[in-house]
Amino acid sequence: MITGKTRVAAVVGRPIAHSLSPILHNAWLAAAGIDGVYVALEVDELGFASFVEGLRGTSLSGVNVTLPHKEAALAAAHEAHPRARRAQAANLLVFDEYGAIYADNTDGLGLIAAFAEQAPQFDPAGGPVVVVGAGGAAKGAVGALIDAGCPDVRIVNRTLARAEGLAREVGGSAFALDDTEAAFHGARAVINATSAGLADGQTLRLPLEATPEDCVAMDMVYKPLVTPFLVQARDLGRPTVDGLAMLIGQARPSFEAFFGQAPPQDTDVRKLALEALGL
Ligand code: ATR
Numbered sequence: 103m104i105t106g107k108t109r110v111a112a113v114v115g116r117p118i119a120h121s122l123s124p125i126l127h128n129a130w131l132a133a134a135g136i137d138g139v140y141v142a143l144e145v146d147e148l149g150f151a152s153f154v155e156g157l158r159g160t161s162l163s164g165v166n167v168t169l170p171h172k173e174a175a176l177a178a179a180h181e182a183h184p185r186a187r188r189a190q191a192a193n194l195l196v197f198d199e200y201g202a203i204y205a206d207n208t209d210g211l212g213l214i215a216a217f218a219e220q221a222p223q224f225d226p227a228g229g230p231v232v233v234v235g236a237g238g239a240a241k242g243a244v245g246a247l248i249d250a251g252c253p254d255v256r257i258v259n260r261t262l263a264r265a266e267g268l269a270r271e272v273g274g275s276a277f278a279l280d281d282t283e284a285a286f287h288g289a290r291a292v293i294n295a296t297s298a299g300l301a302d303g304q305t306l307r308l309p310l311e312a313t314p315e316d317c318v319a320m321d322m323v324y325k326p327l328v329t330p331f332l333v334q335a336r337d338l339g340r341p342t343v344d345g346l347a348m349l350i351g352q353a354r355p356s357f358e359a360f361f362g363q364a365p366p367q368d369t370d371v372r373k374l375a376l377e378a379l380g381l
Pocket of ligand 1: 234235236237238239240259260261262264295296297298305306
């Protein structure tokens, strides 16, 4: 039952109705017996800054932030974790009792957690990892890999200049799409952080066969859960990691920030998310 004491957290974005975050957080709240609720709020670009400003010093403990507000979320904060500053984006805002806003970015933690769960044999510090893409998603992945000790992050992108910019800003080395095979040589994992196949209906065909046989393929997209890239990897018999594991992995530290304790380990939120996806 929702009472006057119920703690409230939310995910803010646009569009937001299909967000899986409320399903994850509310299942954890119920399992942990916490008097709390997690809702999805649609806020447009024009309203975002004043929305966040208005939440300062309220009883709302924080919000997750998704597209298109991740950059604006960082800008709205008074303080930010270095990983959020480096990613130039925040997916988590926490409000303290004095009205200060603290930003963090847990997407990278989610990425590493997804590997730990679905490809535990992969060691991010164990060799080269390829990130395909150079947008916001790729930026977060490159930073997370460097933080996890990856000695050689290789950024492949259609627009080479963007890969070079990302390498300069965050780290790693840049490769053009024409040089993908060279980038794939000896790779321990390949992470697809492009939006190819999402909006424009185009799919990106990568020479995955140039990677070692035990190279892990990971796609940050979870709709579809098994992307064309993961289908290609599975056809080659490669281990795969999906974007839903990353979504759940980024939600865990957010839950802890909102409700003061880690989510219960034994709740099968993946099953609930798959049901919500119709799978
Ligand atoms: P996000 O912030 O979600 O990562 P983005 O900044 O729009 O989104 O970046 C999209 C990424 O997908 C870019 O790396 C883009 O390549 P370009 O930098 O060359 O634009 C990549 N991408 C999108 N569609 C692609 C396609 N059809 N083939 C190859 N790369 C594609």
